[in-house]
Amino acid sequence: MxxxxxxxxxxxxxxxxxxxxxxxxxxxxxxxxxxxxxxxxPDPVRDADALAAGAFGTCIVASGEHAGNVRDAGxxxxxxxxxxxxxxxxxxxxxxxxxxxxxxxxxRTVFPIPLGQAASFDADLVRACxxxxxxxxxxxxxxxxxxxxxxxxxxxxxxxxxxxxxEDAWLGAHLGAAAVEGFQGADxxxxxxxxxxxADALAAxxxxxxxxxxxxxxxxxxxxDVGPRTLQNRHLRPFRAAVxxxxxxxMSAFHTLDTVPMTAHEGLLRAHLKGDLGFAGPVVSDWDAVxxxxxxxxxxxxxxxxxxxxxxxxxxxxxxxxxxGHLADLVRSGEVPEELVDDAVGRVLALKxxxxxxxDPFTDPARAARVHLTTExxxxxxxxxxxxxxxxxxxxxxxxxxxxxxxxxxxxxxxxGPFATARAELFGTWTLDGRGEDAVPIADAxxxxxxxxxxxVDDGRWPDAALxxxxxxDVVLAxxxxxxxxxxxxxxxTSLELPPGQVEQLEALARVSRRLVVVVVTGRPLAxxxxxHLGDALALVPHPGVEGGHGVVDVLxxxxxxxxxxxxxxxxxxxxxxxxxxHLPTGRPLDPGGPVGRYRDHQDGPMYPFGFxxxxxxxxxxxxxxxSSRLEREGxxxxxxxxxxxxxxxxxxxxxxxxRARRASVSRPVSELVGVRRVxxxxxxxxxxxxxxxxxxxxxxxxxxxTCHEGGRFVLxxxxxxxxxxxxxxxxxxxxxGRTAEPGEVPTHSSDR
Ligand code: GLC
Numbered sequence: 001m002x003x004x005x006x007x008x009x010x011x012x013x014x015x016x017x018x019x020x021x022x023x024x025x026x027x028x029x030x031x032x033x034x035x036x037x038x039x040x041x042p043d044p045v046r047d048a049d050a051l052a053a054g055a056f057g058t059c060i061v062a063s064g065e066h067a068g069n070v071r072d073a074g075x076x077x078x079x080x081x082x083x084x085x086x087x088x089x090x091x092x093x094x095x096x097x098x099x100x101x102x103x104x105x106x107x108r109t110v111f112p113i114p115l116g117q118a119a120s121f122d123a124d125l126v127r128a129c130x131x132x133x134x135x136x137x138x139x140x141x142x143x144x145x146x147x148x149x150x151x152x153x154x155x156x157x158x159x160x161x162x163x164x165x166x167e168d169a170w171l172g173a174h175l176g177a178a179a180v181e182g183f184q185g186a187d188x189x190x191x192x193x194x195x196x197x198x199a200d201a202l203a204a205x206x207x208x209x210x211x212x213x214x215x216x217x218x219x220x221x222x223x224x225d226v227g228p229r230t231l232q233n234r235h236l237r238p239f240r241a242a243v244x245x246x247x248x249x250x251m252s253a254f255h256t257l258d259t260v261p262m263t264a265h266e267g268l269l270r271a272h273l274k275g276d277l278g279f280a281g282p283v284v285s286d287w288d289a290v291x292x293x294x295x296x297x298x299x300x301x302x303x304x305x306x307x308x309x310x311x312x313x314x315x316x317x318x319x320x321x322x323x324x325g326h327l328a329d330l331v332r333s334g335e336v337p338e339e340l341v342d343d344a345v346g347r348v349l350a351l352k353x354x355x356x357x358x359x360d361p362f363t364d365p366a367r368a369a370r371v372h373l374t375t376e377x378x379x380x381x382x383x384x385x386x387x388x389x390x391x392x393x394x395x396x397x398x399x400x401x402x403x404x405x406x407x408x409x410x411x412x413x414x415x416x417g418p419f420a421t422a423r424a425e426l427f428g429t430w431t432l433d434g435r436g437e438d439a440v441p442i443a444d445a446x447x448x449x450x451x452x453x454x455x456x457v458d459d460g461r462w463p464d465a466a467l468x469x470x471x472x473x474d475v476v477l478a479x480x481x482x483x484x485x486x487x488x489x490x491x492x493x494t495s496l497e498l499p500p501g502q503v504e505q506l507e508a509l510a511r512v513s514r515r516l517v518v519v520v521v522t523g524r525p526l527a528x529x530x531x532x533h534l535g536d537a538l539a540l541v542p543h544p545g546v547e548g549g550h551g552v553v554d555v556l557x558x559x560x561x562x563x564x565x566x567x568x569x570x571x572x573x574x575x576x577x578x579x580x581x582x583h584l585p586t587g588r589p590l591d592p593g594g595p596v597g598r599y600r601d602h603q604d605g606p607m608y609p610f611g612f613x614x615x616x617x618x619x620x621x622x623x624x625x626x627x628s629s630r631l632e633r634e635g636x637x638x639x640x641x642x643x644x645x646x647x648x649x650x651x652x653x654x655x656x657x658x659x660r661a662r663r664a665s666v667s668r669p670v671s672e673l674v675g676v677r678r679v680x681x682x683x684x685x686x687x688x689x690x691x692x693x694x695x696x697x698x699x700x701x702x703x704x705x706x707t708c709h710e711g712g713r714f715v716l717x718x719x720x721x722x723x724x725x726x727x728x729x730x731x732x733x734x735x736x737x738g739r740t741a742e743p744g745e746v747p748t749h750s751s752d753r
Contacts, residue, residue: 080141096361110434116388116542118567130182157218159491166567173241208253269313385551390564400558419479428543429488445549487523529572611721617647709735
């Protein structure tokens with residue numbers, strides 16, 4: 001299709017950059033500024049004048065500032081098409097919009113919350129879930145999602161740990177990059193050689209840049225204080241991985257980092273993200289975060305806030321209206337160079353060209369009915385839900401409920417607790433387009449699977465009645481845990497105990513039940529110390545999504561192996577957090593059970609460590625063997641460990657490889673996850689699992705993000721979780737280009753610039 005002479009940017013044969021330059025050159029200053037404005041829930045009639053003027057370039061469909069826990073009317077292709085038609089036909093240059101939405105863990109098919117997907121330790125699964133979410137959301141006209149969230153979350157009091165990949169930077173980097181590829185379609189339809197996306201690709205957004213998971217006290221939006229090395233090695237790592245995976249956009253965070261609001265942080269946004277890391281897409285502010293610079297006390301008014309944010313590197317102003325209200329004037333007055341506006345506009349227009357919106361801004365309304373909640377999508381959701389189930393304790397082999405041949409079902413099972421019959425509550429936070437009626441409750445799945453069993457159910461409203469039913473049953477499934485409203489944005493808690501009353505009810509059930517299986521459905525790691533000896537089995541399930549009932553029962557019956565592993569450490573009590581496996585040794589390292597403790601009122605260490613989870617078969621680990629005890633410059637060493645299924649059931653073993661530097665120029669963590677291998681083992685199977693170790697795997701970053709290949713003695717450990725495994729020592733020769741960070745070095749892009 002040849003482009004009309006007056007609109008040469010419509011020529012599809014031209015490279016993306018050329019089309020962007022042609023369109024930007026045709027724009028007035030006001031039209032350019034309009035591309036940097038994001039509004040919420042526009043209407044083609046109510047906002048006809050703004051659309052005709054090109055006063056905004058993107059929009060978000062959301063219920064408001066806390067969209068994660070408030071349902072709205074959702075998006076439909078017809079409504080989006082009407083908006084696009086108004087934008088394209090009424091504006092001077094006919095530039096379409098990008099419609100954005102928080103598609104965090106599914107659209108109509110709701111997958112487990114990211115913390116639950118993280119429990120799978122399975123990047124392929126995460127990628128597949130994101131791919132389905134993209135197919136479904138784009139069918140409703142959404143082309144930009146504000147996901148994946150990449151905040152490394154080490155304080156479960158913070159409600160947004162639900163949206164995270166857990167406490168570990170390596171896991172967050174790998175799963176976050178997989179989510180980017182899934183959303184954007186790296187496999188089949190993603191960035192081709194020319195950087196364009198297919199029609200079912202969602203532009204992903206790496207958020208919240210950077211360090212949001214360190215909010216003081218776990219209090220959402222609170223200040224963050226972190227040194228540059230920890231920032232580089234832990235909190236920036238998932239963002240580097242997302243940029244390397246081609247993430248189309250980034251969202252700056254609400255908080256201050258070392259007193260500088262991230263929305264105005266030129267050192268980390270323009271200098272580091274766009275400069276050092278070469279990120280070429282648009283940075284969008286968080287909701288009204290540009291306006292919040294006034295409340296942070298760094299801007300007199302939204303005019304100054306607009307100037308600060310744009311200079312810092314925020315390209316799109318989400319809903320404040322500061323850019324739309326002031327940028328043109330700031331440019332004309334010479335306070336803001338027009339080059340900065342042009343750079344930002346170029347990033348937004350490139351996104352639109354890459355998404356194919358200039359070529360076809362409309363969505364086929366018939367697609368949604370074909371792609372939403374298909375049998376295949378449900379099957380994936382069911383597999384993801386089962387992978388989110390982390391079996392923590394199983395005394396006397398109470399689980400699984402069925403024999404390997406499917407026989408042996410208990411005669412009577414009582415299912416109780418708030419999650420026995422829950423539907424939409426299984427979805428978890430940030431579920432905007434899931435429908436409760438689509439969900440499969442746990443009790444329904446029990447009835448469906450244990451057809452010959454007498455199944456009684458109560459939802460926990462009558463604790464006394466539940467006791468009567470429980471004492472008649474062979475097995476009681478107590479399905480307790482957190483309502484989704486207790487996690488997600490603006491939902492921090494001071495106590496990680498189960499919600500009020502649930503422990504007491506479980507204690508009562510334990511007194512009358514022959515066998516009690518406790519299933520804790522949650523949006524965060526909880527302090528489970530009071531459940532340590534309560535009942536016969538304990539499983540933790542981050543909100544598992546639309547197929548949550550099936551997934552939980554598939555695991556409890558043994559139809560599917562218990563394979564979930566903890567993406568975050570489980571504390572005994574709230575007072576222990578923040579608690580994470582990759583802590584520094586300190587000058588007085590903890591000796592579990594030894595005299596040097598930290599707390600006078602409780603034992604130290606997690607109740608269950610990062611990476612922990614039981615299966616239904618004992619897995620034996622052999623000794624970790626290295627192909628060489630010395631890693632030469634530019635060399636590689638194979639680390640191999642034999643694992644064997646010594647049981648009578650199939651299992652999935654998540655073999656984890658950890659590294660520890662014996663000595664470095666700075667103090668390094670006692671345990672750094674550097675590799676994961678998920679292996680399916682039939683009864684009697686033995687497998688040698690191999691990891692390739694090179695300098696990059698063992699390097700760390702200095703204060704400005706340079707990679708340090710310092711070499712030295714490392715201890716590698718392969719095992720089932722952060723607290724166990726077999727080890728071997730490796731001498732690493734420093735790499736020639738290795739840069740050794742000098743303690744006290746003054747970084748050029750420090751967090752305080
Ligand atoms: C919210 C969240 C962010 C979300 C955005 C749009 O406040 O912080 O994660 O993407 O606003 O809803």
